[in-house]
Amino acid sequence: MAGMVNQVRPQRRDDNQPYDRALPLGDPGESVRIGALVPLARPGWVQAGRHLLAGLEAAVRDVNDGGGISGTPLELVVRDTAADPRRAEAAVEELARLGVTALAGEYHSVVARAAATRADALGLPFLCSSSVLDALTDQPTDWIARLSPPQSRGWQVYADFLLGAGRDRIAVAAEPSVYWASGARILREYVTQRGGSVIELDARALAPAALCDELAGRRATALLLLTGLPDPAVPIVRSVRRDRRLAELMIGAPAGQPEFAEWGTLLGGDGAGMPFLRYLPERLTPLGARVEAALRERLTEAPSFVAFEGYDTVTLLAEVLRSHGTDRSRIAAAWPRVAVDGTRGQIRFSRVPGIDVWQWAGAPIQVVDRDPAHPDRLRVLHTG
Template sequence: MDELARLGVAALAGEYHSVVARAAAARADALGLPFLCSSAVLDALTEQPTEWVARLAPAQSHGWQLYADFLLGAGHRRIAVAAEPSVYWASGTRVLRDHLAPRGGTVIGFDMRALAPAAVCDELVAHRATALLLLVGHPEPAVSIVTSVRRDQRLAEIMIGAPAGQPEFAEWATSLGDDSAAIPFLRYLPEGLTPLGARVETALRERLAVAPSFVAFEGYDTIVVLADVLRSHGAERARIAESWPRVAVEGTRGQIRFSRTPGIGVWQWVWAPVQVVDRDPAEPDRFRILHVG
């Protein structure tokens, strides 16, 4: 961030991981550097409100509450989370627990620093969990956990979920084959793309030779917003930051506007569309929409 600021950039775009985005947003605020965050969902992206940062991705509390509603609707009340230490995973677990507990749900935490993937199976049986959520890195230990659970006959009825979206990516299907399917996750796409989104999907599919992930549309929408801001307000940093509340841009997934939202210290699109989807067991390259928020 410091080096880019010294190079004189007008604004920054990105990025992929909430923990890194949090550090970048704090530095952007300190430097007075406009930062448009594409994909990171952590609610507390900054410690205090800032005028310099705007975000396209929905806050974790919004998306993960919708995921909790999906779990309840599917009949799950005893939900295990296999989690690694991270402010992101801890925040997600807290959202799930706070939303599920008043509705009769229980969240059981497994510390993956202390458990081997195979040992997760015994814990699931002991706690009578009906769903296991993977709050861990990909490919490992996520792939090993899925493989162990799928091979354990005692857990034939358990649902595996991955709210952070690991199954979206082609590497997931390559690593797990048929085991990659029927693992619900969050993605930030509408049921139907805008005309711009449809054109972008066609262009990206031709270039990539596979269907683009929802992260590709987040990235493209970031470019659309910044291009509009720069055309309308120029490349002076303060003017860019002042323009966030005046943005009204048709993106790939709907019209994008930023506003202030309680509990969130950055300018926020309220909200990007949210789906719970999984890979179809009959055709793992096809996604099924299970729940829409």
């Protein structure tokens, strides 16, 4: 039954090369199509994109092995966003013209926001898999739903962990970005209300050595990297790790960079012991345990939470399509009515105060790091 899936599979290539190419699409009546937005070329986070796509594809295969959508195969139509909002907008418009019933995916928050805004304008349902920016749209909409927790909730859980660990003088080394600026604001407001302080440092203007001087002079107890990978994150980590004045400083990466193998490849032991956010429960559901084994084989490495988000996205969309049909307006109307057992728990959408899209309010949140004694092993430090 897997032969029913019409999709593009990643090829070995230079990560700077574009991924999109024309798909050999059949007649629209021969399949039910979902458009998938995934970062698969740089400057996008390619490894996260690979994990997201693996989860999406694995779920499509399982849906089709189970008979598809009322006997009709489910088809994934993949477009690479390369972390480019304009490219994502163009992909949404193209996929709408191709007749997809709904959109799925995306990892980068700013890109997902651009895609969600365009999908809302076109009346195209979009189930966002893995982007957390609170303001995913400019106004309330029924067309967009999201699986990952909003940034305000996740980063407050992270702040609770830092404060509980006695890290109340927090420095953030940030690059210009709506996402990083939003994260810094959430931390600053939450931490200062609880007696702590947040020091904001420009990761582009300060060389690593100068940044270390600032950290030592201001007696920071934690440094959070709100930066891209590998630069400037890797040089900053190496410089801090080698500065004796900062031996007791905790380095963290709330956006989740240490989750992926690339982090360990670039930093080795220096990348361990750095807390990050992960959206997994203490224990996967029985479905999740089965999917984990399949994804591990497919990826040839441990699947990240992003891969599970991808799988849950298609699983939920398939249930909506089976129960409510393929009409776009009926799909959008179904968000608050659907309940699906996913890999990480039962998924239901609701309206969350301050969030203008349908939101899975119960998405699990963990603060995790790589064990310095065994960097290939993850430790759960805090849950929220």
